[in-house]
Amino acid sequence: MRELDASVHDSLREMHGYMRLAREWDLRFEKMFRTGALSKWYSSVGNEATTVAAACAIEAGDSLLTLHRDSGAILRHYLDIHEILPGLVPQTSSGRKSVGGDSRQRFLRLACQMLGRKHGFSAGHERSYHYNLIEEQHGLIHIGMISHLGSMIPVAAGTAFAFQQQGNHQVALNFIGEGATSTGDFHEALNIASVWKLPFILVIENNRWAFSTPTSQQYACQQLADRGQGYGIPGVQVDGNDPEAVFTVMSSAVDRARSGEGPTLIEAMLGRHRGHSEADDSLDLVPADEQDGYSSQDPLDLVEKKLVDRSTLSVSDLAEIRNRCASLVMVLVDEAMSMPQPDPDLPRRIHAD
């Protein structure tokens, strides 16, 4: 095997750090859901390689539009891992502009948001990932989802339109599931984005099941990436369990968008590791051997194996990283649990003044 240079090791270590943090984040909330401390949870388990790697390719000033399964992208974009977990991963020198601000405080508010607390980003009015966080002074533009899947695709393209109107070189990154590719908004937004050459990257997290609907009942084309051709844009399918592959594809898409050449459609192939939400039995419909296949391709296991195989990290290093991530999540979520509930007497305005 060819000797890898230090930056490749470091870059994978950094992605792994965020993937592990996202995994521990989700496992914590899954546990809270099971104990009744949370009324609803949609898990990101199994999507971390795609979401973390994709978010590594954007930078401060770019817009990020996410769904429930994108905690990896959110944590990657919001947090400076060196600040919240010093020494966990080596400093890299990619030249990427990170978003500014206090990472720990933002992380705590994110936990408050998940728990519906007053200090959450929606002050208890919206659940889990249905919120926005826009801190222009820190270059952070994150717009959350609504429940109507596919509806945020035009909005994401709209942020790209604002960037184009304002003549800067920012890009918009939007995640959707494969189910949302069946909506009219998928078509309308990609078509306009292509005609107007908007700096827009749409990543389909294809985990092959939309709630209980398999891809065979969702679309009849061979692969969703092929749809790019119909819009006159690149459509690329990538192994969504391989963060390095996702990062490579995303980097090209970002370069293309920043240079004014227009959008890219990326289809990241993933496994279905959890139910639609933790409250339903939709995972029971996924045949056992298919589920086993996905489990054997758990992106976190794969990346950890790669790190050990490359002698980047030892098994005990990985255990320590895991413990530190899990402890931080535990501390933050506990702290959020002790924060005040929303105040029912506080008015919420319908119109902006």
Next chain:
Amino acid sequence: MPTESSTDQSEILYIDAISDALRDEMRADPSVVLMGQDIADHGGAFKITRGFLDEFGDQRIRNTPIAESGTIGIATGAAMLGTKPVIEMQFADFISCGFNQLVNVAAKMFWRTEHPVPMVIRLPGGGGMGAGAFHSQNIEAWFLHTPGLKVVTPSFSGDAYRLLRAAIRDPNPVLYFEHKFLYRRERSAIDKNTTPDRIEAESNVLRSGTDITVISWGWMTHRTLEAASTLAEEGIEIEVIDLPVLCPLDITTILESVERTSRVAIIHEATSTGGFGAEIAAQICQDAIWTLDAPVLRITYPDSPPPYHKDLEATRIPSAERICSELRQLKQQ
């Protein structure tokens, strides 16, 4: 050469007031961008943006594909980040294709996230021209049932100009209903020096009267005025309240008037059931029922899509004669 804006205080056509407001606000604010079908080279189905492409260029005058949902969604995202989109729906009826983006994404955004969505959707609506079921509807009530939007329905050139500029400056999604029948028939003075920054509750008491309060908007305000003149000759004095803004609603002026006249009618071109007249009637009943000498009257389109033939359509739209006749009966109750 771009069309020059009309001089202050002059009398201009309703359609030119809309065009002038767009042009003047685009000149004043470089973040305003127009989006719509056939609005660039063609100048729009009604030529309201004729000459705009030459003056403002193709970055700010954006022809869109036939994609109302995509267009409203893109406008929403752009509006959140400092661009001010004004969308022209070719016909108000077509906004149904963008319904979800409007009522679930744009309208709820501020309440959900406290991030404003300053955008305007211009909606050429209404009947009177034999344009059939999909080019004639009055659909304001669909959106008055959606918290988070503002709804504007100017009846006169002056309000059309002033409120369009205010709508563009307002930090909320504003639906601006412009009545096609009035485009080239309504002509009155406009004041370009008074351009507010927000859409707020307002009403025009166009005529004072002691017998009946009549509330209307859009084209129906003109028919109401016509009926009021006729009835005045018979000794029935109508107080005519025009509502250029339906949301937020100036209910105060309505209640004050009703308390004086004790009789009230609401006239709208939209269909009856669930129309905005029902809401106004309900508010009057809730807050002023003991001042009434007769039941609240609604004069509206029947619950029917607009028929194509002009003669058929004319039987549906409240005429000045029908308004006179129903108000005479109301006076006798």
